[in-house]
Amino acid sequence: MTPGAPLPDQIAITETKTIAAGRFAPGHLGELTQLVPFDMVDDALQRSGAVQHRIRLLPARVVVYLLLAACLFADHGYLQVWHRLTAGLRALAPITPSASALRQARQRLGVAPMRALFDLLRGPAVTTATTAVTWRGLLVCAIDGTMISVADSPANLTGLTKQRCNHGTGGYPTIRLLALVTCGTRHIIDAVFGPAGTGETGYAPQLARSLRPGMLVLADRNFAAAAVLQGFATTGADLLVRCKSGRRLPIRARHDDGSHLSQLGSLTIRVIDAEITIIAGGVRRTGHYRLVTTLLDHHRYPAGQLINLYHQRWEIETAYLEMKSTILDGRVLRSRTPTGIEQEIYALLITYQILRTAMVDATDSIPGTDPDRASFTIALNSARDLVAQAANVIADTVIDLVGAIGRQVLTHLMPDRRLRTKARIVKRAISKYNARGPNIDRATYQATIEINILALTPTTQP
Numbered sequence: 001m002t003p004g005a006p007l008p009d010q011i012a013i014t015e016t017k018t019i020a021a022g023r024f025a026p027g028h029l030g031e032l033t034q035l036v037p038f039d040m041v042d043d044a045l046q047r048s049g050a051v052q053h054r055i056r057l058l059p060a061r062v063v064v065y066l067l068l069a070a071c072l073f074a075d076h077g078y079l080q081v082w083h084r085l086t087a088g089l090r091a092l093a094p095i096t097p098s099a100s101a102l103r104q105a106r107q108r109l110g111v112a113p114m115r116a117l118f119d120l121l122r123g124p125a126v127t128t129a130t131t132a133v134t135w136r137g138l139l140v141c142a143i144d145g146t147m148i149s150v151a152d153s154p155a156n157l158t159g160l161t162k163q164r165c166n167h168g169t170g171g172y173p174t175i176r177l178l179a180l181v182t183c184g185t186r187h188i189i190d191a192v193f194g195p196a197g198t199g200e201t202g203y204a205p206q207l208a209r210s211l212r213p214g215m216l217v218l219a220d221r222n223f224a225a226a227a228v229l230q231g232f233a234t235t236g237a238d239l240l241v242r243c244k245s246g247r248r249l250p251i252r253a254r255h256d257d258g259s260h261l262s263q264l265g266s267l268t269i270r271v272i273d274a275e276i277t278i279i280a281g282g283v284r285r286t287g288h289y290r291l292v293t294t295l296l297d298h299h300r301y302p303a304g305q306l307i308n309l310y311h312q313r314w315e316i317e318t319a320y321l322e323m324k325s326t327i328l329d330g331r332v333l334r335s336r337t338p339t340g341i342e343q344e345i346y347a348l349l350i351t352y353q354i355l356r357t358a359m360v361d362a363t364d365s366i367p368g369t370d371p372d373r374a375s376f377t378i379a380l381n382s383a384r385d386l387v388a389q390a391a392n393v394i395a396d397t398v399i400d401l402v403g404a405i406g407r408q409v410l411t412h413l414m415p416d417r418r419l420r421t422k423a424r425i426v427k428r429a430i431s432k433y434n435a436r437g438p439n440i441d442r443a444t445y446q447a448t449i450e451i452n453i454l455a456l457t458p459t460t461q462p
Contacts, residue, residue: 019089023055025084026094027062028393029069030386031403035354036068038445040120041113048112058097058105064113067106067343071351072384074328078102088390111339114346118191121353122210125185125360125371132370133184135309137302138216138238141189142316143207143223145200148193148324149346153336160195160338161221172200172332174343178203179349180210183315185217185360185371188323188353193345204228216295218313224292228267233267238294240310245273245290248293255298262292270296272303273454280447288454303453323352350378355379362406373413382408419447 019025020038029036031340031415041064043277045051052060070081077097086094108177122293124139135363147163147173150156160173178200200222211217213236223229224243232239243249249262249271259272269292277286291310295301324330327348360373382405386392392404402410 013435020393023057023059023095024061025089025092026082026422027059027065028387028390029065029072029354030383030388030390031392032068032351032358032383032386033065033393033407034395034403036117036121037349041065041117044113044117044120044291046369047116048110050113052111056105058101058229059364060109060113063109064117066102067109067114067347068351070334070344071327071348071389072380072387074331074334077334078106084384084388087388089299095182105342106343109343111342111346114343114350118353120348122188122190123351124182124189125187127360127371128364129184129360129369129371130259132372133182135216135277137214139214140183140216140309141180141222142183142218142313143178143180143204144220144313144320145176145203146320147174147196147326148177149174149332150341151332151334151336155337156341157299158228159337161197163196171225175333175345176200176203177345178207179316179319180207180217181319182424183312183365184321185356186315186368187356187360188319189351191349201225205231208232208235211237213237216240218310220272220313229269230265230267233294240291240293240295240306240362242310243271243290243292245288247290249292253302254455257298257303258455259298259303260455261296263290267294268296269294270298272306274303274307275452275454276307277450278447278453279450280445281443304451307451307453319352323348325378326362326380327352335356355383358383358403358405359409362402362409365402365406366410369413370416370418373415375412375414378408378412379405419449 004410012101017291020027027038037062041061042051045060045064050060066078066081066085069085070076070078073084076084076097079102082097082102107229124133127133149170150160152172156173160175162169162171162173174196174295175193176196176198177191177193180186180189182189190207192206194203204223204436208231211232215237217232217237217239219239219241221244222242229239229241249264252261254260259270262269262271272291272293274289275286276289277284289307291306293301293306295306333344335344355376359376360371362368363371363374386404
């Protein structure tokens with residue numbers, strides 16, 4: 001440009017994109033496609049026998065990506081999701097199928113390919129942040145369940161029911177989802193789901209297939225049933241489970257850290273009783289906790305450290321929050337048939353898993369960065385933008401391990417995790433006054449915790 005010449009008020013930008021060819025072009029997930037690439041989707045289709053015999057206007061691979069993209073855009077109908085997938089492909093003049101055609105394509109696909117794809121992707125993260133995911137050489141995991149509301153349709157009501165509550169029944173049928181999650185990165189190791197009429201302990205044995213030696217599984221009081229713990233223990237995984245403080249367990253031997261050995265059916269366990277006091281906002285609250293564990297060596301696994309470690313069980317609650325509140329934004333699942341619901345849940349689990357992987361890849365690029373500092377909301381919004389742009393679908397010849405999503409995550413890292421507390425309040429109340437009334441404290445307070453291990457005797461047991 002000549003010095004002193006006026007600046008141009010227009011500039012032309014050209015961009016080169018590498019995508020699938022022909023009718024497969026709309027089948028992508030933006031940059032997340034690199035974590036669930038074409039050959040992986042094709043493998044899942046092959047394993048489940050869902051490869052189409054002829055190339056339709058909506059190939060099976062494209063439909064898989066449509067289901068995944070629908071989780072990124074939970075507030076969009078499927079036709080709107082299609083427009084997002086093709087927004088960056090206008091130069092190719094892609095077809096615009098009808099809503100009916102999209103529905104028929106999802107019905108043709110079925111559930112099996114989504115289940116097979118989830119099986120390919122589930123599992124703990126490959127990460128260099130070993131101190132964040134392990135404790136004394138054990139992979140720290142948590143197991144728990146949650147309820148997911150689905151569309152109130154006659155087809156869904158044939159196998160699902162609405163929850164009973166104080167005012168009758170809930171507005172929507174529900175599905176129970178049970179997951180096994182790594183606490184450090186919140187990756188999903190395994191998950192099962194089905195009608196809410198079956199309790200968490202009814203689904204729990206199915207997750208035993210993913211337990212192995214070298215794992216430490218944290219769980220709440222609902223999983224302290226002898227049959228459940230014995231089933232988990234046979235896999236070789238170790239357990240740290242909260243137990244009702246009033247449950248009488250025989251004292252077989254005492255340890256100098258205040259814990260004692262006991263028996264639960266055929267399983268030898270170690271029992272830790274503690275008083276935990278939390279001080280926040282000038283208020284002091286004390287509660288009695290009892291934990292049972294299969295870690296019997298009190299020298300290698302001190303009682304006080306196990307009490308502190310158990311707090312990580314709440315990481316699975318954060319995982320459910322990210323799925324239900326951040327991805328779904330509190331919405332019910334959109335599918336109006338049981339098969340569609342299964343498709344949608346597997347798509348939700350897959351989408352969550354690959355977002356988590358993108359976040360860990362980013363934090364691993366800076367040694368010593370705790371995965372907790374990565375913002376799930378930043379990753380989700382960045383992924384949405386790249387889908388609409390059809391950007392970074394296929395990796396360049398020079399591999400970018402961080403990617404555009406990762407750079408956004410690293411630019412907006414959250415501060416180190418602090419110990420804070422907040423009162424549990426009703427988020428969805430029938431009465432708006434009960435949810436927003438003047439006597440509800442919504443403040444978050446910095447907190448300190450005191451732990452006192454209780455050495456119980458047969459006469460002092462609850």
